Amino acid sequence: MAFAAFGHSGGSKSDFKTPRKTSVKVAMALLIPGMLYLGLFFITPLVSLVVTSLEVPDGSGEIGRYAYGFEISNYWTVIETYWPHIARSFFYALMATILGLLISYPLAYFIGVKARRWPILQGLMLTLVIAPFFISFLLRTFAWKQMFANESLIVTTLQSWGVLAPDQYLVGTDFMVIFGLTYNFIPFMTLPLYTSLERLDIRLLEAGSDLYANPAKVFARVTLPLSMPGIISGTLMTFIPIAGDYVNASSQFLGSSETAMIGNVVEANFLRINDYPSASALSVLLMAAILALVTFYVRRSGTEDLL
Amino acid sequence: MTKPLPQDPMMLELIKQARRHQMTRRAALAGAGATAAAVALAACAPGGDTQLTPATDVSDSEKTLVWHNWSLYMDEVETDGAVTYPTLEKFTAETGIEVEYKIEIEDNDTYYGKVKDQLAQGADIGADVACPTEWMAARWVNNGYVQKMDAANIPNKKNIAPAYMGAAFDPERDYTVPYQGILAGITYNKAAFKEATGKDAPASLEDLWDPSLKGRVGVLSEMRDTIGLILLANGIDIADANSLTEDAFMNAIDFFAGKVSEGQIARIKGNSYSEDLENGDTIAAIAWSGDTVQLNLSAGTEKYGFFIPDSGTTISADLFTVPMGATHKKNVEELINFYYDPANAAMLAAWVNYVTPVVGAKEEAMKIDPALAENQLIFPSEDFLKNAHGFRSLTGKEELSFTKAFQEVLLGA
CATH class of the missing domain: 3.40.190.10 (Periplasmic binding protein-like II)
Incomplete structure (x- = not known):
């Protein structure tokens, strides 16, 4: 298209300049809605968040009253108070991402490579991966809570086998929360993996085995590196939202007071204690920590081109 | 980040243009930041120190009111999937005031989180009457977020059970009236x-x-x-x-x-x-x-x-409150007067099963269902109430x- 425009404008330099300037203006004009959107709904709240995170109590002694200030120590206070929750959030996110990868990789491999000969099966399996999205996220999580309830068949069976003590239950444990997080984010892991495995050229695998590599070696040297883009985007798309999730770990769903994550701490500070500076400082910290982790991860895996 | 630039001259020119404009873009971002700060300032400027004033009451010309309340807190009849509220219908028939009844309060804290900015500015929270729990209502009264009610418009207020009078934040129940205990x-x-x-x-x-x-x-x-x-x-x-x-x-x-x-x-x-x-x-x-x-x-x-x-x-109790920004205070006063009529209070109690703060409702309930009137949890006796304590403010x-x-x-x- 650009070449065609070039061709039309003829050889003369002055002729060529006018349409080019207009296109630049058009391009800039087209950017305005996007920039406005970002400014209004991203930059504005972000600035407001940072400003709030630095506020100080206004001296009235009433709950929820804060005034403008520059209280950097808000950040130290929340780290000091809530470091176990911060650590727990990243631990859960890491566990759920690893588990999700272990479950999704074979699944995506089967759909994207093994099932190529049967397009109908492929389509059916992809639909099944996406199917949970047809039901609300909250309802699905709530259903797990009912299935693992204290009087449920699963729990009573595990208790009779001696896996769980008679006064031990599942809901409210680390296991249950990681289970819920893994389950809820598996489609976000499977789909990117599928898109990169689907393009995998089988002839490369054949070439590998022709060169006397055993299947494990072919996987390690050919399949895995080629599916790396899928692994990177899949892990990012699960790790980031999981670290900030507060539904699974909430005591309304699969968690208890032993499993609170950063999201739950933010909720409690914002809604219950009305401590807006602490809630904002925690949100900023979470954002900064994720940004730092992701930057490090992407740099290390040498896939800047993906972003 | 050292990708070769595209060969197409037009694309090349666009990229160069964009690079030259980088400063301007940064300036634009700074501008957005400044706007954001201004917005944030504006949102919080009217702190607690400014005295709020009640909104103009248009009850005489508009016979409507909006009520925010908790779930399962009103007598309901479901016919063919449509829910109706018999006592509210009776109220409309008697006074001509249409009530828009909304189940908006799930929890005192989350509700407060939703309406606090409007409350603090004396703006309309979308309701003429809301029923937060006593301790939350106390915060609203202390902060000057709610309107004083006109006792002359609520003659049935004399029926408030004595146990509900004398709260530190509102001893005469001028600003808050109990809905249910x-x-x-x-x-x-x-x-x-x-x-x-x-x-x-x-x-x-x-x-x-x-x-x-x-x-x-x-x-x-x-x-x-x-x-x-x-x-x-x-x-x-x-x-x-x-x-x-x-x-x-x-x-x-x-x-x-x-x-x-x-x-x-x-x-x-x-x-x-x-x-x-x-x-x-x-x-x-x-x-x-x-x-x-x-x-x-x-x-x-x-x-x-x-x-x-x-x-x-x-x-404790959930209390009728009229936020500063509400424009139908007189209609709300009529509503409160209606629910302090013992017969109406008994009708409501038969369904919601909470403690009725209305004197005389027990006698009315006796006419509907004697077993209901004997229920200590709805119509507690003096002896029973000795065991119940209000959390101090x-x-x-x-x-x-x-x-x-x-x-x-x-x-x-």
């Missing part, structure tokens, strides 16, 4: 409780800490009820500032935290605690009186019992430190 206590699954502990019913709060109930006990996430019951069991008078000191409160918090960390208490919830009783996760829970009746109704049998410890329980500082201590237990470490 709320008693806390212990709701238990009769069969499961007997199986676990060998007892027919709990005899005291102590029975919740029986080792056989480990992991099967629930409490309310409402601080004043859960800690209130523990304080009362410790012999503290929760209505008295000399008895309920910071030390006494923190002792109760320590006790509570111990029960949570050793796993005795497994569920800490708001209104949704009933789900845990229904699916059997909890066997006994600190709960609200009215819900037990509803639970038994949906179970079809008298599966659950409700028990008030001898050491005492907490009583807290100073701003106390509210902050108490709430913080309580929430820290809920979040664990």
Whole structure:
């Protein structure tokens, strides 16, 4: 298209300049809605968040009253108070991402490579991966809570086998929360993996085995590196939202007071204690920590081109 | 980031243009930042110091009002999927005022989170009348967020039960009028409780800490009820500032935290605690009186019992309040007057099963259903009420430190 425009404008330099300037203006004009959107709904709240995170109590002694200030120590206070929750959030996110990868990789491999000969099966399996999205996220999580309830068949069976003590239950444990997080984010892991495995050229695998590599070696040297883009985007798309999730770990769903994550701490500070500076400082910290982790991860895996 | 630039001259020129414009873009971002700061400033500028004034009352020309209330808190009739409210229909027939009844309050804190900015500015919160719980209403009154009601328009106000008068923040009930009273206590699954502990019913709060109930006990996430019951069991008078000191409160918090960390208490919830009783996760829970009746109704049998410890329980109320930005105050006053008519109060009580704050409603209830009138949880006798205590009002500082201590237990470490 650009070449065609070039061709039309003829050889003369002055002729060529006018349409080019207009296109630049058009391009800039087209950017305005996007920039406005970002400014209004991203930059504005972000600035407001940072400003709030630095506020100080206004001296009235009433709950929820804060005034403008520059209280950097808000950040130290929340780290000091809530470091176990911060650590727990990243631990859960890491566990759920690893588990999700272990479950999704074979699944995506089967759909994207093994099932190529049967397009109908492929389509059916992809639909099944996406199917949970047809039901609300909250309802699905709530259903797990009912299935693992204290009087449920699963729990009573595990208790009779001696896996769980008679006064031990599942809901409210680390296991249950990681289970819920893994389950809820598996489609976000499977789909990117599928898109990169689907393009995998089988002839490369054949070439590998022709060169006397055993299947494990072919996987390690050919399949895995080629599916790396899928692994990177899949892990990012699960790790980031999981670290900030507060539904699974909430005591309304699969968690208890032993499993609170950063999201739950933010909720409690914002809604219950009305401590807006602490809630904002925690949100900023979470954002900064994720940004730092992701930057490090992407740099290390040498896939800047993906972003 | 050293990608070769595209060969196409037009694209190349665009990229160069964009690079030259980088400074301008940064300036634009800075501009956006400044706007954001201004917006943030504007949003918070009218702090607590400015005196709010009531919005102009247009009740005489507009016969409508909007009411924000809690779920299961109004007599409902469902016909073909459409829900109607008989007492509200009666009100409309008598006064010509149309009521838009909205179930908006799920929890005092979340509701406050939703409307606090409008309240602080004296703007319309979308309701002419809302019914927060006493302690939240006290915050609104102390902050000057609600309008003073005109007693002349509410002649039936004389029917307020004496127990509800004399609150520190509003002794004459000029700003707030009770809608329903709320008693806390212990709701238990009769069969499961007997199986676990060998007892027919709990005899005291102590029975919740029986080792056989480990992991099967629930409490309310409402601080004043859960800690209130523990304080009362410790012999503290929760209505008295000399008895309920910071030390006494923190002792109760320590006790509570111990029960949570050793796993005795497994569920800490708001209104949704009933789900845990229904699916059997909890066997006994600190709960609200009215819900037990509803639970038994949906179970079809008298599966659950409700028990008030001898050491005492907490009583509170949800209160009618008219926010500063409401424009139909007079209509609301007529509404309150309507519900303080004993006959209407009895009609409502027959459905919601909470404590009725209206004197004379018991006699009216006797005409509808004598069993209803005998129910101590709806029409408590003087003797019964001796056991129920209101949590004293807290100073701003106390509210902050108490709430913080309580929430820290809920979040664990």
